[in-house]
Amino acid sequence: MRELRVKVLKNLEVGPQTYLMELEFPFPEEIKPGHFVMLKGWSGLDPMGRRAFAIADKKEDRISIYYQVVGRGTALMAKLREGDSVEILGPLGNRLFRLDGQRHLLLGGGIGMPGLSLLAKELKALGKEVFVCYGARSSSLLVMKEWLKENAIEHKLFTDDGSEGQRGSVLQAQKDFDESWVVHACGPKKMLKALKEMAEDRKVYLSLEADMACGWGVCLGCVVPSKNGKFLRVCYEGPVFPAEEVVL
Amino acid sequence: MDLSVKLFGISFKNPVWVASGTFGYGLEALKLYDVSKLGAVVTKGLSLKPRIGNEPPRIAETPCGMLNSIGLQNPGVEAFLKEIYPQIEHIDTHFIANVFGETEEEYLEVCLALESAEKIVAYELNVSCPNVKKGGLAFGHDLKVLGRLVNKIKGKVKKPVLVKLSPNTGDVVLFGKVCVDNGADGLVAINTLLGMKIDVEKRTPILSTVKGGLSGPAILPIAVRMVWELYQALGASVSIIGVGGIYDVDSALQHMLAGASAVQVGTANFFDPLSPLKILEGIEDYLRRHQLTLKDLVGGAHSEYRPDRCPC
Ligand SMILES: Cc1cc2nc3c(=O)[nH]c(=O)nc-3n(C[C@H](O)[C@H](O)[C@H](O)COP(=O)(O)OP(=O)(O)OC[C@H]3O[C@@H](n4cnc5c(N)ncnc54)[C@H](O)[C@@H]3O)c2cc1C
Ligand SMILES: Cc1cc2nc3c(=O)[nH]c(=O)nc-3n(C[C@H](O)[C@H](O)[C@H](O)COP(=O)(O)O)c2cc1C
Ligand code: FES
Numbered sequence: 206m207r208e209l210r211v212k213v214l215k216n217l218e219v220g221p222q223t224y225l226m227e228l229e230f231p232f233p234e235e236i237k238p239g240h241f242v243m244l245k246g247w248s249g250l251d252p253m254g255r256r257a258f259a260i261a262d263k264k265e266d267r268i269s270i271y272y273q274v275v276g277r278g279t280a281l282m283a284k285l286r287e288g289d290s291v292e293i294l295g296p297l298g299n300r301l302f303r304l305d306g307q308r309h310l311l312l313g314g315g316i317g318m319p320g321l322s323l324l325a326k327e328l329k330a331l332g333k334e335v336f337v338c339y340g341a342r343s344s345s346l347l348v349m350k351e352w353l354k355e356n357a358i359e360h361k362l363f364t365d366d367g368s369e370g371q372r373g374s375v376l377q378a379q380k381d382f383d384e385s386w387v388v389h390a391c392g393p394k395k396m397l398k399a400l401k402e403m404a405e406d407r408k409v410y411l412s413l414e415a416d417m418a419c420g421w422g423v424c425l426g427c428v429v430p431s432k433n434g435k436f437l438r439v440c441y442e443g444p445v446f447p448a449e450e451v452v453l
Numbered sequence: 454m455d456l457s458v459k460l461f462g463i464s465f466k467n468p469v470w471v472a473s474g475t476f477g478y479g480l481e482a483l484k485l486y487d488v489s490k491l492g493a494v495v496t497k498g499l500s501l502k503p504r505i506g507n508e509p510p511r512i513a514e515t516p517c518g519m520l521n522s523i524g525l526q527n528p529g530v531e532a533f534l535k536e537i538y539p540q541i542e543h544i545d546t547h548f549i550a551n552v553f554g555e556t557e558e559e560y561l562e563v564c565l566a567l568e569s570a571e572k573i574v575a576y577e578l579n580v581s582c583p584n585v586k587k588g589g590l591a592f593g594h595d596l597k598v599l600g601r602l603v604n605k606i607k608g609k610v611k612k613p614v615l616v617k618l619s620p621n622t623g624d625v626v627l628f629g630k631v632c633v634d635n636g637a638d639g640l641v642a643i644n645t646l647l648g649m650k651i652d653v654e655k656r657t658p659i660l661s662t663v664k665g666g667l668s669g670p671a672i673l674p675i676a677v678r679m680v681w682e683l684y685q686a687l688g689a690s691v692s693i694i695g696v697g698g699i700y701d702v703d704s705a706l707q708h709m710l711a712g713a714s715a716v717q718v719g720t721a722n723f724f725d726p727l728s729p730l731k732i733l734e735g736i737e738d739y740l741r742r743h744q745l746t747l748k749d750l751v752g753g754a755h756s757e758y759r760p761d762r763c764p765c
Contacts, residue, residue, distance in 0.1 A: 206484045208727050245724065250517040250670050250700070254724045294726060418512050418519060419723035422481040424474075425497075425523045426512035436506055436526060441481070 206297060206421060207232065213246075213289045214267055216282075220348040222274040223316070224283055228293065230268040236260055238324035239301030239412060239445045242270070243420035246291035247281040255294060256282075257417050257440075259391070261319035262326065262352070271319040271348060297420050298444045302410060306387040308334040312375045312400065314392020315341045318349045320412045320444075321391050325358045335359065336386075338378040344369035376400055384408075389445075398453040409448035415439040429453070454737050458492070458747060460692045460714055461613035461638035463574050465547060467492040468747065469705070469733045472696050472719035473551035473577065473617070474498060474523065478537045479544060485726055489545035490733065495717060496533075498553040498579050501562050503529035508661040513650045518669030518698075519720060520648050522662040525553055525582060530566045538570055547574040549615070553582065557602050560592075564610045575612050578602070581619030581644035582666070593619040593628065593644075600631040607636035615639035615694065618679075620646050620672075625679045626686045633691045641694040641717070642683055643676045669720040673698025677711045684712020684752050700728055702735025709747075710754035 215227035230236075243255035256278045258270040274280050285291065302324045309328050311321045318339050328335045340363035341347045347369060353360045361378065362370030371377075376399055379388060384407050390400050391412040400409060415427035422441030430452040431437050437451070456467035470493040476482060479494040488494065506526025513520045528536070541548060550573045554560035560578060567573045580593035580602065592602050599616075606614055616632040618625055620643040629640045645666025650659045658664075676697025683693050695713025699705050700721035708716045721728040740746065745753075 208485060252514060253517055253519065253669060253720075254514055292725075416510060416512055418514075418521075418720075419475075419726075421485070421726065423477045424512065424521070424723055425506065425526050426509075426521060428506070428509055428511065428526075430508075434505065436509075 227269045233263045240296035242293045242295030252278045259320035261322045273316045308386040310382045310386040310388045311337045312390040313339045314396040317392030338375040340375040401448045412445045465492045468715035470717045472717035475719040475722045493547040495549045498525045498551045500553045501559045513659040518671030520665035522660045522665035530563045549575045551577045553579045577615045600635045603635040613638035617641040629683045639692045642679045643697045670698045677707045681711040705732045709750040712752040
């Protein structure tokens with residue numbers, strides 16, 4: 206975990222209200238699939254807190270994140286230009302994706318896909334079988350489809366409105382892969398909840414989101430109920446959990 | 454520069470501490486910086502039995518601040534001693550246990566369980582948590598009950614007892630005085646202010662508990678005012694620890710000039726994790742620039758005592 210002020214290397218609009226930001230980060234070896242950062246790209250105390258973003262990719266000296274403008278913090282981020290600097294804390298998260306097992310099915314819903322992309326890349330580099338099902342409301346929101354092609358990751362696209370790929374949810378695809386495939390998913394809570402219910406009998410890992418104040422385990426704000434009646438910190442005991450361990 | 458302060462018979466490295474509930478038990482921060490640089494770490498509230506805490510959503514951001522309703526989630530004092538304490542033992546600074554109970558007896562039992570834990574140098578009684586149904590505010594909002602609690606604990610424990618005051622009582626001085634009259638060694642001001650936030654799209658309160666505790670820079674002026682009032686009324690007889698809205702050196706200095714002998718950084722740990730260290734450096738720098746000592750700072754803004762008119 207490092208606290209750094211770093212330069213914005215790129216901040217591109219890649220879809221409706223959706224941006225790709227590349228940031229300086231000189232310690233790529235520290236980043237593992239599942240990690241996230243807390244980022245503040247504005248000065249002053251309002252908005253006060255940093256915002257959480259999955260690390261979507263890393264190259265020698267840089268990381269990238271994809272973000273959707275949903276409120277004040279992300280709206281301010283969208284105004285950043287190349288050369289501006291932002292504060293980041295990371296990499297964060299202690300329970301990350303597991304790379305063991307030979308076959309991996311990744312289910313990415315909307316802006317959850319950037320939570321899985323680095324996993325896809327690393328699994329492929331390890332010579333494992335990887336298949337990504339990537340879904341969004343409509344075609345223009347499939348902002349990582351080029352990335353999947355560039356990195357030669359086998360994948361299938363889904364849209365709710367049928368504007369690209371198969372109409373419907375990525376969850377349909379899950380049935381077509383037998384239990385030799387480990388499932389990893391990241392996306393809206395509704396999707397993860399549905400997946401947990403329909404895939405009870407197989408190994409499923411979920412990367413969760415929660416409102417976070419600190420991101421490093423000290424506020425106890427980001428909790429998710431566990432199956433044995435405790436509250437676990439998403440930022441610290443997660444963000445990746447075996448589906449059977451959490452109550453959604 | 455020597456920034457050490459002696460309070461209630463204990464020597465602290467410096468007056469910059471971290472506040473309860475905003476720093477865990479000090480372990481998470483070890484990955485980020487040398488925690489032994491801090492003057493002290495105040496632990497997350499400890500209760501006799503484990504507490505699971507409140508349902509999420511537990512936090513909500515507000516203008517220059519945040520609301521929380523954590524509900525004192527903690528593993529209980531026994532598990533703390535067994536599992537966490539051995540890991541903090543080697544951290545070379547003082548720890549203060551923030552103690553919470555639903556009954557007088559529980560407060561006492563938690564303190565007694567910690568008596569032989571050397572690393573814990575004092576107790577901070579949390580009588581001001583707005584996020585639990587029993588205990589907490591019940592003690593902090595009733596003069597008689599509070600006096601009896603402090604009296605009982607003081608009579609039974611060896612370590613200094615600090616009382617963390619509620620800002621939600623109307624008159625913080627009355628409550629501070631009752632603590633001092635019953636032997637409290639220090640007053641900690643302030644805990645969070647009761648507040649709430651509503652989601653206008655859903656037309657419902659955001660926190661699962663509806664109301665929660667407001668903290669962060671938004672509450673700084675209120676905290677400074679309360680420290681000021683406590684110092685004016687009781688400064689001669691008790692040490693005051695300032696907490697509330699501290700996020701940079703200016704806000705920390707305001708607390709000290711109002712009367713705080715030491716300060717606790719709370720919510721700022723979330724949005725600026727290195728802020729305690731920056732504040733520490735800032736205080737050193739300030740003292741050097743103005744050729745003052747720490748002693749000059751404490752209460753230095755009160756008219757009876759102005760450092761620039763000090764004969765020494
Ligand atoms: C571990 C983790 C990884 C994340 N990765 C990404 C990512 O890769 N890309 C991305 O676009 N977003 C990601 N998010 C969500 C992102 O943090 C929020 O969208 C962001 O904080 C919103 O900030 P804001 O100031 O724009 O919105 P706010 O004004 O704070 O909120 C606007 C709306 O977003 C909701 N919201 C706020 N914070 C969160 C949150 N943490 N999770 C879910 N909803 C929230 C609020 O309830 C509100 O309805 C991630 C969150 C977590 C916890
Ligand atoms: C998430 C959170 C948890 C807290 N938990 C405790 C606690 O367990 N015991 C306590 O006495 N105070 C607790 N507090 C109050 C703080 O210690 C502090 O008094 C208050 O937040 C005001 O300071 P600040 O504005 O610097 O945060 C908590 C505050 C926050 C934000
Ligand atoms: S965000 Fe603070 S504990 Fe997880």
